[in-house]
Amino acid sequence: MSTPWAAVLLVGLGTVVIKAAGVLLLSGSSSRVRSAARFEHLAPAVLAALVVTASLSDGSRLVLDERSAGLAAAAAVLARRGPLFLAVGTAALVTALLRQL
Amino acid sequence: MDVAAPASGERVLDGSVAAIPVAALVAVFGASFGVLARTSGFPLLGAVAMSATTFAGSAQFAAVSILAEGGGLAAAVVAAVLLNARYGPIGLSVAPYLPGAWLRRVLASQLVVDESWAIASRTDGSVSPQRLIGAGLAVYLGWVGGTALGAAAGNALADPAALGLDAAFPALFLGLLAPRVREPRARRAAAAGALIALVLVPFTPPGVPVIAAAAGAVLGQRR
CATH class of the missing domain: 1.10.287 (Helix Hairpins)
Structure with a gap:
Protein backbone atom coordinates (compact mmCIF):
# COMPACT_ATOMS: atom_id res chain seq x y z
CA MET A 1 0.00 0.00 0.00
CA SER A 2 1.32 3.49 -0.85
CA THR A 3 2.14 5.85 2.03
CA PRO A 4 -0.75 8.27 1.29
CA TRP A 5 -3.32 5.46 1.38
CA ALA A 6 -1.77 4.04 4.55
CA ALA A 7 -2.13 7.51 6.12
CA VAL A 8 -5.77 7.73 4.97
CA LEU A 9 -6.46 4.36 6.57
CA LEU A 10 -4.59 4.82 9.87
CA VAL A 11 -5.57 8.46 10.53
CA GLY A 12 -9.17 7.63 9.60
CA LEU A 13 -9.29 4.55 11.81
CA GLY A 14 -7.69 6.36 14.78
CA THR A 15 -10.12 9.28 14.51
CA VAL A 16 -13.22 7.09 14.09
CA VAL A 17 -12.27 5.16 17.25
CA ILE A 18 -11.57 8.34 19.27
CA LYS A 19 -14.87 9.92 18.21
CA ALA A 20 -16.83 6.70 18.90
CA ALA A 21 -15.14 6.06 22.28
CA GLY A 22 -17.83 7.93 24.21
CA VAL A 23 -20.61 5.88 22.62
CA LEU A 24 -18.66 2.63 23.15
CA LEU A 25 -18.10 3.44 26.85
CA LEU A 26 -21.43 5.06 27.76
CA SER A 27 -24.89 3.78 26.90
CA GLY A 28 -27.66 6.11 25.77
CA SER A 29 -29.39 5.58 29.08
CA SER A 30 -26.45 6.61 31.27
CA SER A 31 -27.23 9.51 33.56
CA ARG A 32 -27.62 12.69 31.57
CA VAL A 33 -27.87 14.82 34.70
CA ARG A 34 -24.53 13.59 36.00
CA SER A 35 -22.97 13.87 32.56
CA ALA A 36 -24.14 17.45 32.10
CA ALA A 37 -22.84 18.44 35.55
CA ARG A 38 -19.47 16.87 34.88
CA PHE A 39 -19.01 18.44 31.45
CA GLU A 40 -20.62 21.81 32.18
CA HIS A 41 -17.31 23.66 31.74
CA LEU A 42 -15.87 21.59 28.91
CA ALA A 43 -17.17 23.83 26.10
CA PRO A 44 -15.87 27.17 27.46
CA ALA A 45 -12.48 25.66 28.35
CA VAL A 46 -11.97 23.85 25.02
CA LEU A 47 -13.21 26.77 22.90
CA ALA A 48 -10.91 29.18 24.77
CA ALA A 49 -7.96 26.81 24.30
CA LEU A 50 -8.77 26.53 20.58
CA VAL A 51 -8.83 30.33 20.29
CA VAL A 52 -5.33 30.42 21.78
CA THR A 53 -3.85 27.61 19.67
CA ALA A 54 -5.48 28.84 16.44
CA SER A 55 -4.40 32.48 16.83
CA LEU A 56 -1.27 32.66 19.00
CA SER A 57 0.65 29.52 18.10
CA ASP A 58 2.63 28.38 15.08
CA GLY A 59 3.35 24.73 15.72
CA SER A 60 5.06 24.74 19.11
CA ARG A 61 5.91 28.45 19.13
CA LEU A 62 3.90 31.32 20.60
CA VAL A 63 3.63 34.10 18.02
CA LEU A 64 1.99 37.49 17.66
CA ASP A 65 1.19 37.98 13.97
CA GLU A 66 -1.50 39.24 11.59
CA ARG A 67 -3.93 36.57 12.86
CA SER A 68 -3.63 37.96 16.39
CA ALA A 69 -4.59 41.43 15.14
CA GLY A 70 -7.50 39.93 13.21
CA LEU A 71 -8.68 38.15 16.35
CA ALA A 72 -8.48 41.39 18.37
CA ALA A 73 -10.69 43.08 15.75
CA ALA A 74 -13.17 40.20 15.97
CA ALA A 75 -13.19 40.49 19.76
CA ALA A 76 -14.08 44.18 19.43
CA VAL A 77 -17.04 43.28 17.17
CA LEU A 78 -18.23 40.60 19.61
CA ALA A 79 -17.82 42.91 22.62
CA ARG A 80 -20.32 45.25 20.92
CA ARG A 81 -22.68 42.28 20.51
CA GLY A 82 -22.03 42.21 16.77
CA PRO A 83 -23.15 39.09 14.88
CA LEU A 84 -20.84 36.09 14.47
CA PHE A 85 -20.44 36.34 10.68
CA LEU A 86 -19.41 40.01 11.02
CA ALA A 87 -16.78 39.09 13.62
CA VAL A 88 -15.41 36.27 11.46
CA GLY A 89 -15.38 38.46 8.33
CA THR A 90 -13.65 41.30 10.21
CA ALA A 91 -10.92 38.94 11.43
CA ALA A 92 -10.25 37.70 7.89
CA LEU A 93 -10.33 41.21 6.38
CA VAL A 94 -7.98 42.76 8.97
CA THR A 95 -5.56 39.83 8.66
CA ALA A 96 -5.57 39.93 4.86
CA LEU A 97 -5.03 43.73 4.77
CA LEU A 98 -2.14 43.56 7.25
CA ARG A 99 -0.49 40.86 5.11
CA GLN A 100 -0.64 43.20 2.10
CA LEU A 101 1.45 45.81 3.93
CA MET B 1 -26.21 32.01 16.71
CA ASP B 2 -28.10 30.85 19.79
CA VAL B 3 -26.26 28.27 21.85
CA ALA B 4 -28.83 27.90 24.63
CA ALA B 5 -31.88 26.85 22.63
CA PRO B 6 -34.77 25.22 24.50
CA ALA B 7 -34.76 21.44 24.89
CA SER B 8 -38.16 20.80 23.29
CA GLY B 9 -39.10 21.12 19.65
CA GLU B 10 -35.53 21.19 18.36
CA ARG B 11 -35.16 20.01 14.81
CA VAL B 12 -32.24 18.67 12.82
CA LEU B 13 -32.84 21.43 10.27
CA ASP B 14 -32.34 24.12 12.96
CA GLY B 15 -28.84 22.82 13.54
CA SER B 16 -28.11 22.80 9.81
CA VAL B 17 -29.35 26.37 9.35
CA ALA B 18 -27.33 27.56 12.35
CA ALA B 19 -24.24 25.95 10.80
CA ILE B 20 -24.55 27.39 7.26
CA PRO B 21 -21.97 30.21 7.71
CA VAL B 22 -19.64 27.78 9.48
CA ALA B 23 -20.07 25.16 6.73
CA ALA B 24 -19.23 27.76 4.06
CA LEU B 25 -16.01 28.67 5.86
CA VAL B 26 -15.16 24.99 6.36
CA ALA B 27 -15.73 24.36 2.62
CA VAL B 28 -13.05 26.93 1.73
CA PHE B 29 -10.64 25.19 4.09
CA GLY B 30 -11.65 21.82 2.70
CA ALA B 31 -10.66 23.12 -0.74
CA SER B 32 -7.26 24.22 0.56
CA PHE B 33 -6.83 20.79 2.16
CA GLY B 34 -7.65 19.19 -1.20
CA VAL B 35 -4.98 21.31 -2.91
CA LEU B 36 -2.39 20.51 -0.23
CA ALA B 37 -3.14 16.78 -0.35
CA ARG B 38 -2.77 16.64 -4.16
CA THR B 39 0.52 18.60 -4.13
CA SER B 40 1.71 16.25 -1.35
CA GLY B 41 1.25 13.18 -3.55
CA PHE B 42 -2.24 12.05 -2.49
CA PRO B 43 -4.53 10.76 -5.24
CA LEU B 44 -7.81 12.67 -5.65
CA LEU B 45 -9.77 9.77 -4.20
CA GLY B 46 -7.36 9.49 -1.26
CA ALA B 47 -7.81 13.17 -0.34
CA VAL B 48 -11.60 12.86 -0.44
CA ALA B 49 -11.52 9.53 1.44
CA MET B 50 -9.48 11.11 4.24
CA SER B 51 -11.93 14.00 4.61
CA ALA B 52 -14.90 11.60 4.52
CA THR B 53 -13.53 9.24 7.17
CA THR B 54 -11.36 11.45 9.40
CA PHE B 55 -13.51 14.62 9.19
CA ALA B 56 -11.17 16.69 11.39
CA GLY B 57 -9.42 19.58 9.67
CA SER B 58 -6.43 20.34 11.86
CA ALA B 59 -5.42 16.67 12.14
CA GLN B 60 -5.65 16.16 8.37
CA PHE B 61 -3.57 19.27 7.61
CA ALA B 62 -0.96 18.11 10.14
CA ALA B 63 -0.75 14.54 8.83
CA VAL B 64 -0.46 15.56 5.18
CA SER B 65 2.07 18.33 5.92
CA ILE B 66 4.28 15.93 7.88
CA LEU B 67 4.24 13.41 5.01
CA ALA B 68 4.98 16.18 2.48
CA GLU B 69 8.03 17.24 4.52
CA GLY B 70 9.28 13.64 4.60
CA GLY B 71 8.38 13.14 8.27
CA GLY B 72 7.26 9.54 7.94
CA LEU B 73 3.95 7.69 8.37
CA ALA B 74 4.24 7.07 12.13
CA ALA B 75 4.91 10.75 12.90
CA ALA B 76 1.96 11.78 10.73
CA VAL B 77 -0.46 9.36 12.41
CA VAL B 78 0.71 10.23 15.95
CA ALA B 79 0.34 13.99 15.27
CA ALA B 80 -3.18 13.47 13.89
CA VAL B 81 -4.25 11.28 16.82
CA LEU B 82 -2.89 13.83 19.34
CA LEU B 83 -4.73 16.66 17.59
CA ASN B 84 -7.94 14.63 17.71
CA ALA B 85 -7.53 13.46 21.32
CA ARG B 86 -9.89 16.24 22.48
CA TYR B 87 -12.73 14.33 20.79
CA GLY B 88 -12.35 11.69 23.52
CA PRO B 89 -13.74 13.87 26.36
CA ILE B 90 -16.03 15.70 23.92
CA GLY B 91 -17.44 12.34 22.78
CA LEU B 92 -17.97 11.28 26.40
CA SER B 93 -19.96 14.47 27.05
CA VAL B 94 -22.13 13.86 23.96
CA ALA B 95 -22.72 10.07 24.23
CA PRO B 96 -25.57 10.06 26.82
CA TYR B 97 -27.69 12.27 24.52
CA LEU B 98 -27.35 10.23 21.32
CA PRO B 99 -30.53 8.18 20.79
CA GLY B 100 -31.22 4.91 19.04
CA ALA B 101 -29.41 1.68 18.33
CA TRP B 102 -25.65 1.17 18.66
CA LEU B 103 -24.76 1.71 14.99
CA ARG B 104 -26.86 4.87 14.75
CA ARG B 105 -25.13 6.30 17.83
CA VAL B 106 -21.67 5.47 16.43
CA LEU B 107 -22.56 7.19 13.13
CA ALA B 108 -23.85 10.26 14.99
CA SER B 109 -20.65 10.38 17.05
CA GLN B 110 -18.67 10.75 13.81
CA LEU B 111 -20.47 14.07 13.12
CA VAL B 112 -18.85 15.62 16.18
CA VAL B 113 -16.39 18.37 15.26
CA ASP B 114 -15.59 21.49 17.29
CA GLU B 115 -18.13 23.56 15.37
CA SER B 116 -21.10 21.13 15.44
CA TRP B 117 -20.49 20.37 19.11
CA ALA B 118 -20.35 24.08 20.00
CA ILE B 119 -23.62 24.71 18.15
CA ALA B 120 -25.33 21.73 19.84
CA SER B 121 -24.08 22.05 23.41
CA ARG B 122 -26.15 24.07 25.86
CA THR B 123 -24.71 26.27 28.59
CA ASP B 124 -25.69 23.76 31.32
CA GLY B 125 -23.43 21.09 29.79
CA SER B 126 -26.19 19.11 28.05
CA VAL B 127 -26.26 18.46 24.28
CA SER B 128 -29.03 18.65 21.67
CA PRO B 129 -28.70 15.56 19.45
CA GLN B 130 -30.89 17.15 16.76
CA ARG B 131 -28.72 20.25 16.50
CA LEU B 132 -25.57 18.11 16.63
CA ILE B 133 -26.68 15.96 13.71
CA GLY B 134 -28.03 18.90 11.69
CA ALA B 135 -24.94 21.05 12.19
CA GLY B 136 -22.63 18.05 11.78
CA LEU B 137 -24.16 17.09 8.43
CA ALA B 138 -23.90 20.68 7.12
CA VAL B 139 -20.23 20.97 8.15
CA TYR B 140 -19.53 17.46 6.78
CA LEU B 141 -20.97 18.38 3.38
CA GLY B 142 -18.86 21.55 3.36
CA TRP B 143 -15.66 19.74 4.35
CA VAL B 144 -15.95 16.76 1.99
CA GLY B 145 -17.38 18.80 -0.89
CA GLY B 146 -14.71 21.47 -0.47
CA THR B 147 -11.98 18.82 -0.41
CA ALA B 148 -13.26 17.28 -3.65
CA LEU B 149 -13.37 20.70 -5.36
CA GLY B 150 -9.89 21.64 -4.19
CA ALA B 151 -8.40 18.28 -5.07
CA ALA B 152 -9.94 18.44 -8.55
CA ALA B 153 -9.23 22.12 -9.29
CA GLY B 154 -5.75 22.19 -7.79
CA ASN B 155 -3.82 25.44 -7.64
CA ALA B 156 -6.43 27.41 -9.58
CA LEU B 157 -7.86 28.33 -6.17
CA ALA B 158 -6.79 31.34 -4.14
CA ASP B 159 -4.50 30.90 -1.15
CA PRO B 160 -6.64 30.97 2.05
CA ALA B 161 -3.85 32.69 4.01
CA ALA B 162 -3.76 35.59 1.51
CA LEU B 163 -7.50 36.05 2.14
CA GLY B 164 -6.95 36.02 5.91
CA LEU B 165 -9.12 32.94 6.25
CA ASP B 166 -6.76 31.27 8.72
CA ALA B 167 -7.73 34.07 11.13
CA ALA B 168 -11.40 33.23 10.63
CA PHE B 169 -11.26 30.07 12.75
CA PRO B 170 -10.01 31.61 16.01
CA ALA B 171 -12.63 34.35 15.48
CA LEU B 172 -15.28 31.67 14.94
CA PHE B 173 -14.27 29.84 18.13
CA LEU B 174 -14.29 33.17 20.01
CA GLY B 175 -17.77 33.90 18.67
CA LEU B 176 -19.01 30.48 19.79
Missing part, protein backbone atom coordinates in the same frame (compact mmCIF):
# COMPACT_ATOMS: atom_id res chain seq x y z
CA LEU B 177 -17.42 31.10 23.20
CA ALA B 178 -18.71 34.65 23.73
CA PRO B 179 -22.36 33.90 24.66
CA ARG B 180 -21.20 31.34 27.25
CA VAL B 181 -18.93 33.55 29.32
CA ARG B 182 -21.61 35.83 30.77
CA GLU B 183 -21.78 33.43 33.71
CA PRO B 184 -18.85 33.84 36.16
CA ARG B 185 -18.01 30.13 36.54
CA ALA B 186 -17.99 29.60 32.77
CA ARG B 187 -15.80 32.69 32.46
CA ARG B 188 -13.33 31.19 34.95
CA ALA B 189 -13.34 27.89 33.01
CA ALA B 190 -12.61 29.73 29.76
CA ALA B 191 -9.79 31.73 31.38
CA ALA B 192 -8.31 28.55 32.84
CA GLY B 193 -8.54 26.77 29.47
CA ALA B 194 -6.85 29.65 27.66
CA LEU B 195 -4.12 29.87 30.30
CA ILE B 196 -3.40 26.12 30.23
CA ALA B 197 -3.11 26.23 26.42
CA LEU B 198 -0.90 29.33 26.49
CA VAL B 199 1.52 27.79 29.00
CA LEU B 200 1.72 24.40 27.24
CA VAL B 201 2.07 25.51 23.58
CA PRO B 202 5.88 26.02 23.71
CA PHE B 203 6.53 22.76 25.56
CA THR B 204 4.17 20.16 24.08
CA PRO B 205 3.29 18.84 20.60
CA PRO B 206 0.22 20.42 18.94
CA GLY B 207 -3.00 18.94 20.33
CA VAL B 208 -1.73 18.47 23.88
CA PRO B 209 -2.60 22.05 25.02
CA VAL B 210 -6.27 21.60 24.08
CA ILE B 211 -6.62 18.12 25.60
CA ALA B 212 -5.00 19.46 28.81
CA ALA B 213 -7.52 22.32 28.89
CA ALA B 214 -10.33 19.77 28.47
CA ALA B 215 -8.94 17.60 31.27
CA GLY B 216 -8.61 20.66 33.51
CA ALA B 217 -12.26 21.60 32.93
CA VAL B 218 -13.54 18.10 33.77
CA LEU B 219 -11.25 17.48 36.77
CA GLY B 220 -11.78 20.99 38.15
CA GLN B 221 -15.53 20.38 37.98
CA ARG B 222 -15.47 17.44 40.39
CA ARG B 223 -14.12 19.30 43.38
Whole structure:
Protein backbone atom coordinates (compact mmCIF):
# COMPACT_ATOMS: atom_id res chain seq x y z
CA MET A 1 0.00 0.00 0.00
CA SER A 2 1.32 3.49 -0.85
CA THR A 3 2.14 5.85 2.03
CA PRO A 4 -0.75 8.27 1.29
CA TRP A 5 -3.32 5.46 1.38
CA ALA A 6 -1.77 4.04 4.55
CA ALA A 7 -2.13 7.51 6.12
CA VAL A 8 -5.77 7.73 4.97
CA LEU A 9 -6.46 4.36 6.57
CA LEU A 10 -4.59 4.82 9.87
CA VAL A 11 -5.57 8.46 10.53
CA GLY A 12 -9.17 7.63 9.60
CA LEU A 13 -9.29 4.55 11.81
CA GLY A 14 -7.69 6.36 14.78
CA THR A 15 -10.12 9.28 14.51
CA VAL A 16 -13.22 7.09 14.09
CA VAL A 17 -12.27 5.16 17.25
CA ILE A 18 -11.57 8.34 19.27
CA LYS A 19 -14.87 9.92 18.21
CA ALA A 20 -16.83 6.70 18.90
CA ALA A 21 -15.14 6.06 22.28
CA GLY A 22 -17.83 7.93 24.21
CA VAL A 23 -20.61 5.88 22.62
CA LEU A 24 -18.66 2.63 23.15
CA LEU A 25 -18.10 3.44 26.85
CA LEU A 26 -21.43 5.06 27.76
CA SER A 27 -24.89 3.78 26.90
CA GLY A 28 -27.66 6.11 25.77
CA SER A 29 -29.39 5.58 29.08
CA SER A 30 -26.45 6.61 31.27
CA SER A 31 -27.23 9.51 33.56
CA ARG A 32 -27.62 12.69 31.57
CA VAL A 33 -27.87 14.82 34.70
CA ARG A 34 -24.53 13.59 36.00
CA SER A 35 -22.97 13.87 32.56
CA ALA A 36 -24.14 17.45 32.10
CA ALA A 37 -22.84 18.44 35.55
CA ARG A 38 -19.47 16.87 34.88
CA PHE A 39 -19.01 18.44 31.45
CA GLU A 40 -20.62 21.81 32.18
CA HIS A 41 -17.31 23.66 31.74
CA LEU A 42 -15.87 21.59 28.91
CA ALA A 43 -17.17 23.83 26.10
CA PRO A 44 -15.87 27.17 27.46
CA ALA A 45 -12.48 25.66 28.35
CA VAL A 46 -11.97 23.85 25.02
CA LEU A 47 -13.21 26.77 22.90
CA ALA A 48 -10.91 29.18 24.77
CA ALA A 49 -7.96 26.81 24.30
CA LEU A 50 -8.77 26.53 20.58
CA VAL A 51 -8.83 30.33 20.29
CA VAL A 52 -5.33 30.42 21.78
CA THR A 53 -3.85 27.61 19.67
CA ALA A 54 -5.48 28.84 16.44
CA SER A 55 -4.40 32.48 16.83
CA LEU A 56 -1.27 32.66 19.00
CA SER A 57 0.65 29.52 18.10
CA ASP A 58 2.63 28.38 15.08
CA GLY A 59 3.35 24.73 15.72
CA SER A 60 5.06 24.74 19.11
CA ARG A 61 5.91 28.45 19.13
CA LEU A 62 3.90 31.32 20.60
CA VAL A 63 3.63 34.10 18.02
CA LEU A 64 1.99 37.49 17.66
CA ASP A 65 1.19 37.98 13.97
CA GLU A 66 -1.50 39.24 11.59
CA ARG A 67 -3.93 36.57 12.86
CA SER A 68 -3.63 37.96 16.39
CA ALA A 69 -4.59 41.43 15.14
CA GLY A 70 -7.50 39.93 13.21
CA LEU A 71 -8.68 38.15 16.35
CA ALA A 72 -8.48 41.39 18.37
CA ALA A 73 -10.69 43.08 15.75
CA ALA A 74 -13.17 40.20 15.97
CA ALA A 75 -13.19 40.49 19.76
CA ALA A 76 -14.08 44.18 19.43
CA VAL A 77 -17.04 43.28 17.17
CA LEU A 78 -18.23 40.60 19.61
CA ALA A 79 -17.82 42.91 22.62
CA ARG A 80 -20.32 45.25 20.92
CA ARG A 81 -22.68 42.28 20.51
CA GLY A 82 -22.03 42.21 16.77
CA PRO A 83 -23.15 39.09 14.88
CA LEU A 84 -20.84 36.09 14.47
CA PHE A 85 -20.44 36.34 10.68
CA LEU A 86 -19.41 40.01 11.02
CA ALA A 87 -16.78 39.09 13.62
CA VAL A 88 -15.41 36.27 11.46
CA GLY A 89 -15.38 38.46 8.33
CA THR A 90 -13.65 41.30 10.21
CA ALA A 91 -10.92 38.94 11.43
CA ALA A 92 -10.25 37.70 7.89
CA LEU A 93 -10.33 41.21 6.38
CA VAL A 94 -7.98 42.76 8.97
CA THR A 95 -5.56 39.83 8.66
CA ALA A 96 -5.57 39.93 4.86
CA LEU A 97 -5.03 43.73 4.77
CA LEU A 98 -2.14 43.56 7.25
CA ARG A 99 -0.49 40.86 5.11
CA GLN A 100 -0.64 43.20 2.10
CA LEU A 101 1.45 45.81 3.93
CA MET B 1 -26.21 32.01 16.71
CA ASP B 2 -28.10 30.85 19.79
CA VAL B 3 -26.26 28.27 21.85
CA ALA B 4 -28.83 27.90 24.63
CA ALA B 5 -31.88 26.85 22.63
CA PRO B 6 -34.77 25.22 24.50
CA ALA B 7 -34.76 21.44 24.89
CA SER B 8 -38.16 20.80 23.29
CA GLY B 9 -39.10 21.12 19.65
CA GLU B 10 -35.53 21.19 18.36
CA ARG B 11 -35.16 20.01 14.81
CA VAL B 12 -32.24 18.67 12.82
CA LEU B 13 -32.84 21.43 10.27
CA ASP B 14 -32.34 24.12 12.96
CA GLY B 15 -28.84 22.82 13.54
CA SER B 16 -28.11 22.80 9.81
CA VAL B 17 -29.35 26.37 9.35
CA ALA B 18 -27.33 27.56 12.35
CA ALA B 19 -24.24 25.95 10.80
CA ILE B 20 -24.55 27.39 7.26
CA PRO B 21 -21.97 30.21 7.71
CA VAL B 22 -19.64 27.78 9.48
CA ALA B 23 -20.07 25.16 6.73
CA ALA B 24 -19.23 27.76 4.06
CA LEU B 25 -16.01 28.67 5.86
CA VAL B 26 -15.16 24.99 6.36
CA ALA B 27 -15.73 24.36 2.62
CA VAL B 28 -13.05 26.93 1.73
CA PHE B 29 -10.64 25.19 4.09
CA GLY B 30 -11.65 21.82 2.70
CA ALA B 31 -10.66 23.12 -0.74
CA SER B 32 -7.26 24.22 0.56
CA PHE B 33 -6.83 20.79 2.16
CA GLY B 34 -7.65 19.19 -1.20
CA VAL B 35 -4.98 21.31 -2.91
CA LEU B 36 -2.39 20.51 -0.23
CA ALA B 37 -3.14 16.78 -0.35
CA ARG B 38 -2.77 16.64 -4.16
CA THR B 39 0.52 18.60 -4.13
CA SER B 40 1.71 16.25 -1.35
CA GLY B 41 1.25 13.18 -3.55
CA PHE B 42 -2.24 12.05 -2.49
CA PRO B 43 -4.53 10.76 -5.24
CA LEU B 44 -7.81 12.67 -5.65
CA LEU B 45 -9.77 9.77 -4.20
CA GLY B 46 -7.36 9.49 -1.26
CA ALA B 47 -7.81 13.17 -0.34
CA VAL B 48 -11.60 12.86 -0.44
CA ALA B 49 -11.52 9.53 1.44
CA MET B 50 -9.48 11.11 4.24
CA SER B 51 -11.93 14.00 4.61
CA ALA B 52 -14.90 11.60 4.52
CA THR B 53 -13.53 9.24 7.17
CA THR B 54 -11.36 11.45 9.40
CA PHE B 55 -13.51 14.62 9.19
CA ALA B 56 -11.17 16.69 11.39
CA GLY B 57 -9.42 19.58 9.67
CA SER B 58 -6.43 20.34 11.86
CA ALA B 59 -5.42 16.67 12.14
CA GLN B 60 -5.65 16.16 8.37
CA PHE B 61 -3.57 19.27 7.61
CA ALA B 62 -0.96 18.11 10.14
CA ALA B 63 -0.75 14.54 8.83
CA VAL B 64 -0.46 15.56 5.18
CA SER B 65 2.07 18.33 5.92
CA ILE B 66 4.28 15.93 7.88
CA LEU B 67 4.24 13.41 5.01
CA ALA B 68 4.98 16.18 2.48
CA GLU B 69 8.03 17.24 4.52
CA GLY B 70 9.28 13.64 4.60
CA GLY B 71 8.38 13.14 8.27
CA GLY B 72 7.26 9.54 7.94
CA LEU B 73 3.95 7.69 8.37
CA ALA B 74 4.24 7.07 12.13
CA ALA B 75 4.91 10.75 12.90
CA ALA B 76 1.96 11.78 10.73
CA VAL B 77 -0.46 9.36 12.41
CA VAL B 78 0.71 10.23 15.95
CA ALA B 79 0.34 13.99 15.27
CA ALA B 80 -3.18 13.47 13.89
CA VAL B 81 -4.25 11.28 16.82
CA LEU B 82 -2.89 13.83 19.34
CA LEU B 83 -4.73 16.66 17.59
CA ASN B 84 -7.94 14.63 17.71
CA ALA B 85 -7.53 13.46 21.32
CA ARG B 86 -9.89 16.24 22.48
CA TYR B 87 -12.73 14.33 20.79
CA GLY B 88 -12.35 11.69 23.52
CA PRO B 89 -13.74 13.87 26.36
CA ILE B 90 -16.03 15.70 23.92
CA GLY B 91 -17.44 12.34 22.78
CA LEU B 92 -17.97 11.28 26.40
CA SER B 93 -19.96 14.47 27.05
CA VAL B 94 -22.13 13.86 23.96
CA ALA B 95 -22.72 10.07 24.23
CA PRO B 96 -25.57 10.06 26.82
CA TYR B 97 -27.69 12.27 24.52
CA LEU B 98 -27.35 10.23 21.32
CA PRO B 99 -30.53 8.18 20.79
CA GLY B 100 -31.22 4.91 19.04
CA ALA B 101 -29.41 1.68 18.33
CA TRP B 102 -25.65 1.17 18.66
CA LEU B 103 -24.76 1.71 14.99
CA ARG B 104 -26.86 4.87 14.75
CA ARG B 105 -25.13 6.30 17.83
CA VAL B 106 -21.67 5.47 16.43
CA LEU B 107 -22.56 7.19 13.13
CA ALA B 108 -23.85 10.26 14.99
CA SER B 109 -20.65 10.38 17.05
CA GLN B 110 -18.67 10.75 13.81
CA LEU B 111 -20.47 14.07 13.12
CA VAL B 112 -18.85 15.62 16.18
CA VAL B 113 -16.39 18.37 15.26
CA ASP B 114 -15.59 21.49 17.29
CA GLU B 115 -18.13 23.56 15.37
CA SER B 116 -21.10 21.13 15.44
CA TRP B 117 -20.49 20.37 19.11
CA ALA B 118 -20.35 24.08 20.00
CA ILE B 119 -23.62 24.71 18.15
CA ALA B 120 -25.33 21.73 19.84
CA SER B 121 -24.08 22.05 23.41
CA ARG B 122 -26.15 24.07 25.86
CA THR B 123 -24.71 26.27 28.59
CA ASP B 124 -25.69 23.76 31.32
CA GLY B 125 -23.43 21.09 29.79
CA SER B 126 -26.19 19.11 28.05
CA VAL B 127 -26.26 18.46 24.28
CA SER B 128 -29.03 18.65 21.67
CA PRO B 129 -28.70 15.56 19.45
CA GLN B 130 -30.89 17.15 16.76
CA ARG B 131 -28.72 20.25 16.50
CA LEU B 132 -25.57 18.11 16.63
CA ILE B 133 -26.68 15.96 13.71
CA GLY B 134 -28.03 18.90 11.69
CA ALA B 135 -24.94 21.05 12.19
CA GLY B 136 -22.63 18.05 11.78
CA LEU B 137 -24.16 17.09 8.43
CA ALA B 138 -23.90 20.68 7.12
CA VAL B 139 -20.23 20.97 8.15
CA TYR B 140 -19.53 17.46 6.78
CA LEU B 141 -20.97 18.38 3.38
CA GLY B 142 -18.86 21.55 3.36
CA TRP B 143 -15.66 19.74 4.35
CA VAL B 144 -15.95 16.76 1.99
CA GLY B 145 -17.38 18.80 -0.89
CA GLY B 146 -14.71 21.47 -0.47
CA THR B 147 -11.98 18.82 -0.41
CA ALA B 148 -13.26 17.28 -3.65
CA LEU B 149 -13.37 20.70 -5.36
CA GLY B 150 -9.89 21.64 -4.19
CA ALA B 151 -8.40 18.28 -5.07
CA ALA B 152 -9.94 18.44 -8.55
CA ALA B 153 -9.23 22.12 -9.29
CA GLY B 154 -5.75 22.19 -7.79
CA ASN B 155 -3.82 25.44 -7.64
CA ALA B 156 -6.43 27.41 -9.58
CA LEU B 157 -7.86 28.33 -6.17
CA ALA B 158 -6.79 31.34 -4.14
CA ASP B 159 -4.50 30.90 -1.15
CA PRO B 160 -6.64 30.97 2.05
CA ALA B 161 -3.85 32.69 4.01
CA ALA B 162 -3.76 35.59 1.51
CA LEU B 163 -7.50 36.05 2.14
CA GLY B 164 -6.95 36.02 5.91
CA LEU B 165 -9.12 32.94 6.25
CA ASP B 166 -6.76 31.27 8.72
CA ALA B 167 -7.73 34.07 11.13
CA ALA B 168 -11.40 33.23 10.63
CA PHE B 169 -11.26 30.07 12.75
CA PRO B 170 -10.01 31.61 16.01
CA ALA B 171 -12.63 34.35 15.48
CA LEU B 172 -15.28 31.67 14.94
CA PHE B 173 -14.27 29.84 18.13
CA LEU B 174 -14.29 33.17 20.01
CA GLY B 175 -17.77 33.90 18.67
CA LEU B 176 -19.01 30.48 19.79
CA LEU B 177 -17.42 31.10 23.20
CA ALA B 178 -18.71 34.65 23.73
CA PRO B 179 -22.36 33.90 24.66
CA ARG B 180 -21.20 31.34 27.25
CA VAL B 181 -18.93 33.55 29.32
CA ARG B 182 -21.61 35.83 30.77
CA GLU B 183 -21.78 33.43 33.71
CA PRO B 184 -18.85 33.84 36.16
CA ARG B 185 -18.01 30.13 36.54
CA ALA B 186 -17.99 29.60 32.77
CA ARG B 187 -15.80 32.69 32.46
CA ARG B 188 -13.33 31.19 34.95
CA ALA B 189 -13.34 27.89 33.01
CA ALA B 190 -12.61 29.73 29.76
CA ALA B 191 -9.79 31.73 31.38
CA ALA B 192 -8.31 28.55 32.84
CA GLY B 193 -8.54 26.77 29.47
CA ALA B 194 -6.85 29.65 27.66
CA LEU B 195 -4.12 29.87 30.30
CA ILE B 196 -3.40 26.12 30.23
CA ALA B 197 -3.11 26.23 26.42
CA LEU B 198 -0.90 29.33 26.49
CA VAL B 199 1.52 27.79 29.00
CA LEU B 200 1.72 24.40 27.24
CA VAL B 201 2.07 25.51 23.58
CA PRO B 202 5.88 26.02 23.71
CA PHE B 203 6.53 22.76 25.56
CA THR B 204 4.17 20.16 24.08
CA PRO B 205 3.29 18.84 20.60
CA PRO B 206 0.22 20.42 18.94
CA GLY B 207 -3.00 18.94 20.33
CA VAL B 208 -1.73 18.47 23.88
CA PRO B 209 -2.60 22.05 25.02
CA VAL B 210 -6.27 21.60 24.08
CA ILE B 211 -6.62 18.12 25.60
CA ALA B 212 -5.00 19.46 28.81
CA ALA B 213 -7.52 22.32 28.89
CA ALA B 214 -10.33 19.77 28.47
CA ALA B 215 -8.94 17.60 31.27
CA GLY B 216 -8.61 20.66 33.51
CA ALA B 217 -12.26 21.60 32.93
CA VAL B 218 -13.54 18.10 33.77
CA LEU B 219 -11.25 17.48 36.77
CA GLY B 220 -11.78 20.99 38.15
CA GLN B 221 -15.53 20.38 37.98
CA ARG B 222 -15.47 17.44 40.39
CA ARG B 223 -14.12 19.30 43.38
